Amino acid sequence: MAVVRVRFVGGPADELTRDLPAGPDGAPPPRWVLRHPEEPADGVADHLYERDDHASPGGWTMRYVHTFPFGATE
Numbered sequence: 001m002a003v004v005r006v007r008f009v010g011g012p013a014d015e016l017t018r019d020l021p022a023g024p025d026g027a028p029p030p031r032w033v034l035r036h037p038e039e040p041a042d043g044v045a046d047h048l049y050e051r052d053d054h055a056s057p058g059g060w061t062m063r064y065v066h067t068f069p070f071g072a073t074e
Helices: none
Strands: 003-009 017-021 031-035 046-051 060-068
Touching: 031 060
Parallel strands: 003 060
Antiparallel strands: 003 017, 031 046, 046 060
């Protein structure tokens, strides 16, 4: 599986970089639910990020959209 490096912008994962699965076009998924930190304590939430329309010279970015109560995305 191909991966692409993305930078998360805004929200609780601001400036975090991570490898996400790449589609056939080499772009990351249009939306990504991020649990940050990955092993949360009680009461932590899941965070929705959306991909920018195109890659910038520095690569792909995912912008913060919304936070869901922990487990609501499962």
